[in-house]
Amino acid sequence: MKKNSKIIKFFTESNKAFTLISILLGFFIGGLILWLSGFNPFRAYQIIINGIFSKPTYISYTIIRATPLILTGLSVAFAFRTGLFNIGAEGQFIIGSAAALAGYYINLPAILLIPVVIFIAIFFSGLWGAIAGLLKSKYGIHEVISTIMLNWIALYLQNYFTSIKGFAKPNSEATKYIYDNAKITFLDNWKHTDQGIEWLKNHQLLKDILRTPANFGIFIAILCAILVWVILNKTTLGYKLRAVGFNKEAARYGGINIEKYTIISMFISGSLAGLAGGLHVMGVSHNITILSAMEGYGFDGIAVALIGNNAAFGTIWAGFLFGALKYGGTKIQPFMGAPSEIISIMIGTIVFFISMPNIIKISLNKILKKNKKRGDNAQ
Amino acid sequence: MLNNLALIIGVTLMYSTPLIFTALGGVISEKSGVVNIGLEGMMVIGAFIAATVGYYSGNPWLAFVSGGLGGAFFGLLHAVASVTFSANQVVSGIAINFLGPGVALFLSRIFFNGATTTRSIDLDNKIPRLLHGIFPNDSFLYYVFDNQYATSYIAFILVFIIWYLLKKTVFGLRLKSVGEHPAAADTLGINVFRIRYFAVISSGFLAGLGGATLSISVVSNFRPTLVSGQGFIALAAMIFGKWKPIETMFACLLFGLAQGLVIFVGQFDFHISSQLLNMLPYILTLIVLVIFVGKSVAPAADGIPYEKEQKH
Numbered sequence: 001m002k003k004n005s006k007i008i009k010f011f012t013e014s015n016k017a018f019t020l021i022s023i024l025l026g027f028f029i030g031g032l033i034l035w036l037s038g039f040n041p042f043r044a045y046q047i048i049i050n051g052i053f054s055k056p057t058y059i060s061y062t063i064i065r066a067t068p069l070i071l072t073g074l075s076v077a078f079a080f081r082t083g084l085f086n087i088g089a090e091g092q093f094i095i096g097s098a099a100a101l102a103g104y105y106i107n108l109p110a111i112l113l114i115p116v117v118i119f120i121a122i123f124f125s126g127l128w129g130a131i132a133g134l135l136k137s138k139y140g141i142h143e144v145i146s147t148i149m150l151n152w153i154a155l156y157l158q159n160y161f162t163s164i165k166g167f168a169k170p171n172s173e174a175t176k177y178i179y180d181n182a183k184i185t186f187l188d189n190w191k192h193t194d195q196g197i198e199w200l201k202n203h204q205l206l207k208d209i210l211r212t213p214a215n216f217g218i219f220i221a222i223l224c225a226i227l228v229w230v231i232l233n234k235t236t237l238g239y240k241l242r243a244v245g246f247n248k249e250a251a252r253y254g255g256i257n258i259e260k261y262t263i264i265s266m267f268i269s270g271s272l273a274g275l276a277g278g279l280h281v282m283g284v285s286h287n288i289t290i291l292s293a294m295e296g297y298g299f300d301g302i303a304v305a306l307i308g309n310n311a312a313f314g315t316i317w318a319g320f321l322f323g324a325l326k327y328g329g330t331k332i333q334p335f336m337g338a339p340s341e342i343i344s345i346m347i348g349t350i351v352f353f354i355s356m357p358n359i360i361k362i363s364l365n366k367i368l369k370k371n372k373k374r375g376d377n378a379q
Numbered sequence: 380m381l382n383n384l385a386l387i388i389g390v391t392l393m394y395s396t397p398l399i400f401t402a403l404g405g406v407i408s409e410k411s412g413v414v415n416i417g418l419e420g421m422m423v424i425g426a427f428i429a430a431t432v433g434y435y436s437g438n439p440w441l442a443f444v445s446g447g448l449g450g451a452f453f454g455l456l457h458a459v460a461s462v463t464f465s466a467n468q469v470v471s472g473i474a475i476n477f478l479g480p481g482v483a484l485f486l487s488r489i490f491f492n493g494a495t496t497t498r499s500i501d502l503d504n505k506i507p508r509l510l511h512g513i514f515p516n517d518s519f520l521y522y523v524f525d526n527q528y529a530t531s532y533i534a535f536i537l538v539f540i541i542w543y544l545l546k547k548t549v550f551g552l553r554l555k556s557v558g559e560h561p562a563a564a565d566t567l568g569i570n571v572f573r574i575r576y577f578a579v580i581s582s583g584f585l586a587g588l589g590g591a592t593l594s595i596s597v598v599s600n601f602r603p604t605l606v607s608g609q610g611f612i613a614l615a616a617m618i619f620g621k622w623k624p625i626e627t628m629f630a631c632l633l634f635g636l637a638q639g640l641v642i643f644v645g646q647f648d649f650h651i652s653s654q655l656l657n658m659l660p661y662i663l664t665l666i667v668l669v670i671f672v673g674k675s676v677a678p679a680a681d682g683i684p685y686e687k688e689q690k691h
Contacts, residue, residue: 037489085469141668144416144469145618148611149661160654293607302473339488344481348474355470356460363464 015309018357023307023321026350030342039338051331052324056208064284066323067217068093071276072301073308073315073322074221074228079143079269080310081232083245084262088132088147089273090298091154096125096274097288098158100281101167101175103182110181114282117182118220121278122271128154129270130263137259143266151294159290173290184216184282215283222316224272229312231268241265273298300326303347306354322347383643385522390642392523392531395635397422397592399534401613402620402627403541404450404585409622410545411578412558412680413461416472418586419610420479421450425587426594427483430497430601431490437504439595443530446591447584453479454583455576462575465684476610484603496602497594506530506596528596530588535628537585542624554578558678561685571685586610615664622677634660 031041052062072089079086086092099121106116132150135141161167167175180189190196191210200207232238243251244261252258276297281288304322308314329343353359401418408415429446433439453475460466460474484495491497506528514521545551554574556564561571593609594601612634620627637659644653 033485037485087469087473135665135669139669141665145615145668146665149615149665152608152611152661153658156654156658160652160658163652163654293604299473299476303477306470333493337493339485339493341481341484341488344477345485348477348481351477352456352460352471352474355468355474356464356466358466359464 015357018360019307019309019354021360022350022353025353026346029349030346033345034338034342037338039332039336043336044332044338044342047332047335048325048328051328056205057211058327060209060212060214062320062324062327063218064212064214064323065327066320067215067221067283068276068280068297069300069304069322069326070218070221070316070319071224071279072273072298073304073319074224074312075269075272075276075298076301076305077308077310077312077315078228078232078272079265080305081245082241082261082265083248084133084136084265084269085144086129086132086147086266086269086273087144087302088129088150088270088298089276089301090294090296091147091151092125092129092270092273093277093280093295093297093301094151094154094158094291095128096121096271096277097281097285098161098277099124099274100182100278101178101288103178103282104176104287107179107181113179113181114184117178117282118275118278121274121281125274125277126267126271128274130267132270133263133266136266137262151298155291155294158288162288162290175287175289177286178281182282183286184279185284185286186210186214186216188213213284215279217279217283220275220279221319224275225312225316228272232312237264273301276301300347303351306351381519382517382522385519387636387639387643389523389526390639391632391636392527393597393635394638394642395631396528396531396534397589397597397609398613398616398631398634399538399589399628400530400592401586401589401610402616402631403537403624404582404589405614405617406545406620406622406624406627407541407554407578407585408454408582409617409681410558410678411554411575412561412678412683412685413458413575413579414468414472414682415457415579415582415586416469416614417453417457417475417479417610418582418589418613419606419608420476421453421583421586422590422593422610422613423479423483423606424453425450425590426605427487427497427590427601428587429591430500430594430599431486433500433504433595434498434600437501439500439504439506442595443506443588443591446594447587450587450590451580451584454580454586457583458576458579461684462572462579465686468682468684480603483601487601497600500595500599502599505599506592528592530592530596534592538624538628545624555678557685558680561680561683565685565687571687575685586613589613612660615660618677619664619667621671633663637663 034041034044052058072093075089075092076086100117102120103113103117106113108116128150132143132146135146136143162175169176187210191200200210232242240256241261243254243256244258248258300322304315304318307321308318325343329340332338333340401422405415405418425446428449429442432445433442436442457471457475460471461468487495487497508527509529509532510524510527514525545555553569557569557571557574565571590606593605616630616634617627619630637656641653641656644656
């Protein structure tokens with residue numbers, strides 16, 4: 001009996017267990033929908049898993065996909081922990097990627113240029129995030145609203161700059177490429193030289209990995225997760241930020257300047273999402289193009305943060321999970337003709353359940369009440 | 380010159396219609412105290428279902444209502460989460476925004492042979508243009524009304540119906556009381572849960588109609604970038620309009636005008652960047668929010684789950 005209640009407690013009060021249940025439900029409902037549409041769900045999942053792990057190229061792509069998601073996830077999670085809901089990671093990502101174009105306008109040795117470009121991406125996207133912080137602390141505008149607006153403003157701002165003469169390549173919807181010294185892709189030049197091609201012929205594993213735009217981004221993302229953990233848990237700044245998130249009035253009573261820390265939090269959150277954008281340009285795309293719609297890195301980041309329980313390290317594995325599903329999911333289309341959008345449905349389902357942390361408790365209460373009523377009636 | 384003005388008015392009316400349907404949905408839901416950030420996803424599913432039903436049945440009105448019902452289904456999901464299971468409403472709205480496009484594109488690939496763009500509907504099977512061919516060519520009224528689909532008129536009529544419902548009926552009063560102070564409403568015997576369910580499902584229905592308007596009036600098929608953000612513009616219009624139907628309608632018209640100008644500029648090659656014009660609705664919303672600083676106009680219990688206290 002006691003053991004029983006412990007199990008119930010674990011499932012009703014533990015965040016991690018509930019996240020796990022949500023993920024399983026996501027997979028289950030995804031499979032159910034596939035099955036109802038006439039596809040074999042087990043075969044689909046097998047193709048997805050093979051599509052993620054069976055070749056070094058695939059693993060490399062999965063990591064490349066996960067990198068920006070880990071960072072936008074950290075961005076959203078950081079804001080969450082300080083009591084802010086940053087829906088603006090999408091726009092901050094755009095600003096960061098646009099700012100990384102500095103790599104086309106400045107030319108320095110790589111050892112200097114890479115940090116400079118990263119700094120510029122972080123700085124401008126941080127400012128973009130801070131606008132929402134300022135609007136909240138000075139004008140009382142809820143960050144969910146202001147960041148939705150700022151996302152679209154960022155999108156059209158990037159498109160505007162990309163369409164200006166001088167920024168864009170003539171007759172094209174894309175900008176010029178950043179300098180090689182600003183790229184963080186592994187051996188990007190060498191792998192295309194005769195010598196590189198010759199050497200890689202005899203080294204299959206490296207050849208497979210370098211076939212993809214594998215880059216240093218993942219290390220920076222993991223470093224950022226560690227940094228976020230340290231800032232939140234081991235510094236006075238983090239303590240104050242969390243205090244604001246935990247109980248605003250108490251924090252104010254304790255002498256914390258809430259307005260200031262709201263802006264700081266949004267700056268840090270924005271810079272994390274912007275770093276994702278910057279690294280994406282430096283490592284994968286090397287330029288930016290006119291966007292007809294949002295690319296979704298920031299919105300996916302919200303799901304990553306939620307699945308990762310808004311914890312720094314939770315975000316890493318949630319980012320990998322999401323990145324892997326997004327990459328592996330594209331394979332069911334060619335191999336079995338099943339729509340790869342099943343991945344969005346699964347992610348949506350997971351987030352849907354995560355939005356209701358009380359679902360088990362409330363359902364149990366309802367069932368108990370019903371049973372009690374029935375018992376009362378019987379007496 | 381005058382004809383250009385008429386043309387801009389006509390395009391504005393056409394482009395604000397989907398926003399009006401959707402924003403009205405936002406008003407109803409939030410007036411009852413449930414934040415609905417999932418309008419975007421509900422619009423997408425509405426647009427897809429309307430385009431598909433329209434293509435296969437050839438009946439635009441059946442398509443239109445089906446689009447609404449598709450949105451209503453996702454409204455129901457949002458209601459189950461946010462009303463029954465006291466969900467974080469913003470998070471469950473975000474889930475809807477993953478699910479709506481996900482389900483729409485999934486079904487599109489199944490119904491249209493792997494394509495994410497549905498097949499076009501013939502002009503005859505689109506929503507009819509009520510005043511088509513009535514005004515003489517090249518007259519002012521011709522440019523304003525000739526190309527206007529019936530959905531535009533429905534949207535404006537609906538604005539006044541919902542205004543009347545909220546302002547003049549007992550039900551409207553109850554709905555607002557649930558959004559302002561659910562506990563007080565509960566003690567007066569108003570069923571908070573039932574009203575919120577009704578409001579959220581209706582808001583899904585209206586957002587679905589908004590999406591349907593896009594796919595079977597404004598254009599003639601569904602494609603992945605069709606809605607791209609209009610649900611969020613509708614949300615902005617609702618805030619801009621201070622959660623009131625008539626003000627919200629004017630906000631939608633303003634945002635529709637911004638879109639209308641983009642089309643207009645595109646046609647005549649003015650030297651204004653369409654990208655900057657596209658930005659206008661969002662900047663305007665932020666400015667308006669800054670100007671109305673300190674005037675909190677959202678319903679008091681907006682976004683807060685209502686949990687009935689345990690009776691002993």
